[in-house]
Amino acid sequence: MNARGNTRGFETLAIHAGQEPDPVTGAVVPPIHQVSTFKQDGIGGLRGGYEYSRSANPTRTALEECLAALEGGVRGLAFASGLAAEDALLRTVCRPGSHVVIPGDAYGGTYRLFAKVYAQWGVEFTPVALGDPAKVRAAIRPETVAVWAETPTNPLLGIADIAALAEIAHAAGALLVVDNTFASPYLQQPLALGADVVVHSTTKYMGGHSDVVGGALVTADEELGARFAYHQNAMGAVAGPFDSWLTLRGIKTLGVRMDRHCANAEQVADLLSRHPKVSQVLYPGLASHPGHATAARQMKGFGGMVSFRMSTEAEAVKVCESTELFILGESLGGVESLIEHPARMTHASAAGSPLEVPADLVRLSVGIEAAEDLLADLEQALA
Numbered sequence: 001m002n003a004r005g006n007t008r009g010f011e012t013l014a015i016h017a018g019q020e021p022d023p024v025t026g027a028v029v030p031p032i033h034q035v036s037t038f039k040q041d042g043i044g045g046l047r048g049g050y051e052y053s054r055s056a057n058p059t060r061t062a063l064e065e066c067l068a069a070l071e072g073g074v075r076g077l078a079f080a081s082g083l084a085a086e087d088a089l090l091r092t093v094c095r096p097g098s099h100v101v102i103p104g105d106a107y108g109g110t111y112r113l114f115a116k117v118y119a120q121w122g123v124e125f126t127p128v129a130l131g132d133p134a135k136v137r138a139a140i141r142p143e144t145v146a147v148w149a150e151t152p153t154n155p156l157l158g159i160a161d162i163a164a165l166a167e168i169a170h171a172a173g174a175l176l177v178v179d180n181t182f183a184s185p186y187l188q189q190p191l192a193l194g195a196d197v198v199v200h201s202t203t204k205y206m207g208g209h210s211d212v213v214g215g216a217l218v219t220a221d222e223e224l225g226a227r228f229a230y231h232q233n234a235m236g237a238v239a240g241p242f243d244s245w246l247t248l249r250g251i252k253t254l255g256v257r258m259d260r261h262c263a264n265a266e267q268v269a270d271l272l273s274r275h276p277k278v279s280q281v282l283y284p285g286l287a288s289h290p291g292h293a294t295a296a297r298q299m300k301g302f303g304g305m306v307s308f309r310m311s312t313e314a315e316a317v318k319v320c321e322s323t324e325l326f327i328l329g330e331s332l333g334g335v336e337s338l339i340e341h342p343a344r345m346t347h348a349s350a351a352g353s354p355l356e357v358p359a360d361l362v363r364l365s366v367g368i369e370a371a372e373d374l375l376a377d378l379e380q381a382l383a
Contacts, residue, residue: 010070010186011255018065019248030062032245055233059241063248064216067206070185070251071198073218075225077232078244082181082201083109084237085215087117089197091235092227093175096122099143101136104129104355107154107179108347111355127354130160131291133168140172149195150179151188152295155307155342155363157282159291162298166194181205181333186258187300191220202239202247204333205304208257212246214239257335260368261304267371268364268378272308277315277382279360282307305332306364307342313359317341320362322381325373332365337374339364 008016021028035057038050050056060078067076079085090113094100102114104127114125126139130149140147147169151160162178169176177197178190184205190198200206202214219225232238239247262285269283284295285302295302310316319339320328326339330346340346343359350356366374 013069014066014254015252017069018062030059030245030248032241033058034241053241054236054238057238057241057244059248060239060244063239063244063251066248066251067200067202067216067218070254071180071218072185072189072191073198073220073225074222075228076216076218077225077228078202078239078247079215079217079232080237080239080243081213082199082203082215083113085199085201085217086110086113088228088231088235088237089177089199089217090118090123092224092231093145094118094123097124097143098122098145099124099126099141101126101128101130101139101144101147103127103148103150103153103158103160105153105156105158105357106148106150106355108342108349108355110148110150110179111353112349115353116349129158130165131158131294133161133164136165136168140168140174144172144174146175146177148177148179150182152182152284152291152303152305154182154305155347155357155361157182157284157289157305157307159284159289159295161294162188162190162193162195166196169196170194182303182305183299184254184258184333186255187262187303188298191218193298196221196224203331205258205261206251206254206333207247208250208254208334209246210331210334210336212243212250214243214247257368258301258304261366262301264368264371264374265304265306265364265366266302268366268374269306271375271378272306275382277310278308279311280309282309304366306366308362308364309358310360310362313343316360316362317344319381323377324380325369325377326364326381332363334365335368337365337367337369 064076128139166176175196178195179199181201198218200216273281283306320341326337347357
């Protein structure tokens with residue numbers, strides 16, 4: 001049973017939640033309602049609550065209901081991108097003078113949103129190592145409206161204790177926001193652990209096929225969900241019907257994909273941890289990882305993301321440019337394996353800041369190919 005009291009299994013919810021067969025045709029897959037406006041039965045007489053697709057669209061509704069079910073929430077909202085979801089959340093809870101605690105190794109796009117956009121409007125933030133509760137408590141101010149967590153973090157794979165952070169945030173009258181993109185709801189359920197809001201880039205594991213960009217917010221608080229919905233409509237960065245349909249299609253296989261991602265990543269991490277040219281492997285599934293015990297307690301599996309460090313930046317760049325199966329590219333969570341150099345790519349916006357990532361770091365998004373092929377590719381790239 002999840003936080004919402006739903007007794008159906010995750011895989012069942014992924015296939016059926018919000019996705020009843022079409023009542024007119026019996027189609028087992030929700031149709032793409034590629035429409036901007038809807039006929040009204042008289043002034044104010046809306047059919048099913050639909051009037052204009054920015055406000056609501058049946059295909060997006062199906063996705064939002066599914067997202068809420070998977071995270072054990074009461075309200076899910078789908079956006080045009082992960083950053084659009086973050087923006088709507090911050091617009092809802094922040095005012096000039098508000099303060100937010102963020103991860104000391106937050107995703108570069110999240111850092112950019114705080115440092116380059118919201119800072120101009122008087123919103124302050126403090127980067128903190130969220131794995132240290134004492135540092136989180138010390139960073140809290142009277143103006144703190146939220147503790148913003150990623151676990152695992154991007155790209156250093158740091159782990160934070162969600163239940164502990166919820167206690168700290170709530171004691172200060174703040175919300176706990178958890179970016180659950182790396183774990184996915186299949187591996188981790190932040191709302192059940194005390195979080196107030198879950199954020200996703202559905203572009204990643206939820207969509208899973210590198211063919212759609214999207215974002216989501218899920219909450220177990222009806223009133224907060226209504227506020228998010230207001231800003232979703234007022235700001236307009238909604239997921240379109242085709243993007244919603246693609247994301248729903250991806251979600252149907254999320255469970256089986258995550259099992260394979262995890263299994264492959266464990267083998268990759270084991271290979272890298274034994275390789276003489278690799279100076280450090282960052283993967284919460286390794287017993288040597290400082291957050292291993294916490295991850296084992298709050299996650300079903302350790303995920304498909306693996307980061308590792310070489311001795312120099314030049315060596316890291318060379319590995320990134322030498323793989324054949326691992327595609328050099330940004331993003332993550334697709335069925336195909338990706339490799340990147342965060343300092344020059346996804347986290348370039350954090351250069352020169354307290355969140356700057358090591359120049360010798362390599363990040364892998366381990367796909368669902370044959371594990372032996374991925375291991376052989378890394379072996380030759382490291383040779």
